[in-house]
Amino acid sequence: MDSNINRVCEGFRVIEDILRFKYNELNLTKRLKVSRHRIRTSLYQLDKTLLHHRDVQSDIGLIVDQDLNLEEFKSIESIILGNFKRVQEGLRTLEEIAKSLNRFEENTLFKEVRYVTYNLEREIIFYIEEKPLLTLPSLYGITYLKGSRGRSNIDIVEEFIKADLKLIQYREKDLSQKEKLKECIKIRELTSKNNVTFIVNDDIDIALLVDADGVHIGQDDLPINRVRKLIGKNKIIGVSTHSPSQAKKAELDGADYIGVGPIFPTKTKVNVCKAVGLDYLKWVEKNISIPFVAIGGIKEANIDSVLSQGAKSVAIVSELTLSNDISSKVKAVIRKIEEKSYNEV
Numbered sequence: 001m002d003s004n005i006n007r008v009c010e011g012f013r014v015i016e017d018i019l020r021f022k023y024n025e026l027n028l029t030k031r032l033k034v035s036r037h038r039i040r041t042s043l044y045q046l047d048k049t050l051l052h053h054r055d056v057q058s059d060i061g062l063i064v065d066q067d068l069n070l071e072e073f074k075s076i077e078s079i080i081l082g083n084f085k086r087v088q089e090g091l092r093t094l095e096e097i098a099k100s101l102n103r104f105e106e107n108t109l110f111k112e113v114r115y116v117t118y119n120l121e122r123e124i125i126f127y128i129e130e131k132p133l134l135t136l137p138s139l140y141g142i143t144y145l146k147g148s149r150g151r152s153n154i155d156i157v158e159e160f161i162k163a164d165l166k167l168i169q170y171r172e173k174d175l176s177q178k179e180k181l182k183e184c185i186k187i188r189e190l191t192s193k194n195n196v197t198f199i200v201n202d203d204i205d206i207a208l209l210v211d212a213d214g215v216h217i218g219q220d221d222l223p224i225n226r227v228r229k230l231i232g233k234n235k236i237i238g239v240s241t242h243s244p245s246q247a248k249k250a251e252l253d254g255a256d257y258i259g260v261g262p263i264f265p266t267k268t269k270v271n272v273c274k275a276v277g278l279d280y281l282k283w284v285e286k287n288i289s290i291p292f293v294a295i296g297g298i299k300e301a302n303i304d305s306v307l308s309q310g311a312k313s314v315a316i317v318s319e320l321t322l323s324n325d326i327s328s329k330v331k332a333v334i335r336k337i338e339e340k341s342y343n344e345v
């Protein structure tokens, strides 16, 4: 009996953690927690003698849990559904055991909580579905004032929009907060008018002030769950990653997409880490289920090697901002990416 109680509580705990840390959803988290506590404390009301029957080594529950097919747990939704199933099955078993022991009070409690979980399951799945999955465009544009041949960030954003880029990140390391805010207000206006996604690098406060679509943060910035708390569940959080463990953590912590790089050496970013190479990109393609964008030293001339490792979205910074004809460059690169995905079908 107590191994089933553990299984039910563990299932609740997994769902609670997802809602709390990934979505920062306190109401649903609290309701799950109340049910978990009701089940957990039910054990204390049962005969203490039951605990003497605890036999962890030969507990069949351990074998069942080891058999859980991790391959099935690909999306957040399937993790939640899998854990609700675990909770409901556990509760059903507890109901039966309590009944056979003539513990009618506990039998009613387990049944009641099981019915509560059906409603919670529906509400939680609705809640998650409300947030559409992000699709990154094939080419991800980023501003780079120093490498823009004297043009302003606004000039570059206008060129990007004319060239039909669908996502633009404002990345500015040299202007004051006041100047950045002024530029971002203008960029929000331009991007909204043209249906372009607008991401602000580093500055969560500016992103909030101008109602940008999201933020891009690095490994040394605020933790993802704190940023989520600030910007809410409907905004995009992108996170830079340089290793498999960082990528897994970002995915679990609720990032909407990850940056993967620098793939090749780059001079655009100061204090950049060593190039991570194409193997890490391949690893991400195989092991990560949120969208990812390859970045760092990527040019029209070497993009094929990046695409052949499975990248569907690529960020090219200096080669675009240094170009005298941004529109032609963007079109040539997008054509290459789209040809590659067309050939894969």
Ligand SMILES: Cc1ncc(COP(=O)(O)OP(=O)(O)O)c(N)n1
Pocket (backbone or CB within 6 Å): 140, 169, 171, 201, 202, 216, 217, 218, 219, 238, 239, 240, 241, 258, 259, 260, 269, 293, 295, 315
């Ligand atoms: C799409 C994308 N990927 C990676 C980065 C780099 O972010 P970070 O590591 O925080 O470094 P800075 O850009 O802030 O210098 C990015 N900006 N965009």
Ligand SMILES: Cc1ncsc1CCOP(=O)(O)O
Pocket (backbone or CB within 6 Å): 261, 262, 265, 266, 267, 268, 269, 272, 295, 296, 297, 298, 315, 316, 317, 318, 319
């Ligand atoms: C912001 C950033 N993060 C990792 S590499 C990089 C800059 C990439 O610039 P470029 O495309 O010019 O190499």
Ligand SMILES: [Mg+2]
Pocket (backbone or CB within 6 Å): 201, 202, 216, 217, 218, 221
């Ligand atoms: Mg940063």
